[in-house]
Amino acid sequence: MDTRLLLVSHAATAAQRAGRFPADDPLDARGRAEAEAARTRLALPADATVFTSPAVCARETAAALGLSATPADALADIDYGQWRGQRLAEIADQAPHQLAAWTREPDAAPPGGESFGELVRRIGDWLDAQQANAHSCNAVNEATFGAPAHGRSIVAITHAPLLRAAIVHALGASPAVFCRIEIAPLSVVELRHSRRGWTWWPAATV
Structure with a gap:
């Protein structure tokens, strides 16, 4: 069974616009309006299984898009550690070398936080689990109905x-x-899984 996955980045928050590292911030009125306006443009499939990050901004984005979603811990934002909730400008003053390394080196992490390399492994495990689930469903379908899903x-x-x-x-x-x-x-990244493995496709939007 092939899998089509549409990853959607949540709407902007006031904290993002102020240059702060996320701290489970909600959407403000502007972000919510942008998400609602994107419902038609994003053209998300109506029959899709929908997951969301546990973060408030992601769950509110899903609701604004008219989606009923299941939270998944694996989709949580990268862990910003001690930088959580702080302004980027403040970190640039207090720890310029750490910040520079974090923006360039995949194995660098904020104090007490998560590196980008670790994040790639986390999302990779989740992607592989989704395809394993798809194979299990396909096997049940073939055993029950005699035809692939x-x-x-x-x-x-x-x-x-x-x-x-x-x-x-x-x-x-x-x-x-x-x-x-x-x-x-509110960007969309489309990945598809087939016998070739995962591939990156241009996301189709209206």
């Missing part, structure tokens, strides 16, 4: 670093390329 669609509302990490995993690329991937709020 049609492709499965999944939507995941999560965070920009997760979309970057998923692309890196799908391409089998070095995590060092993460700083060259830009993900805006």
Whole structure:
């Protein structure tokens, strides 16, 4: 059974616009309005299984998009450790070398936080688990009905670093390329799994 996965980055928060590291911030009125306006543009499949990060901003984005979603811990934002809730400008003053390393080196992490390399492994495990589940469903379908199932669609509302990490995993690329991937709020990354493994496709939007 082939799998089509659409990863959606949550709408912007006031904390993001203020240059703060996330701290489980909710959407403000502007972010919620942007998400609601994107419902038609994103053209998400109506029959998809929908997951979301446990973060408030992701769950509120899913609701604004009209989606009923199941929270998944694996889709949580990268752990910012001691930088959580602080302004980027403050960290640049207090720990410029640590910040510079974190923005360039996949194995560098905020104090007490998670590196991008670790995030790639986390999302990779989740992606592989989704495909394992698809194979299990296909085996049950063949045993019960004697015919393979049609492709499965999944939507995941999560965070920009997760979309970057998923692309890196799908391409089998070095995590060092993460700083060259830009993900805006309400962006969509489409991955598909077939016999070739995971591939990255241009996301179809209206």
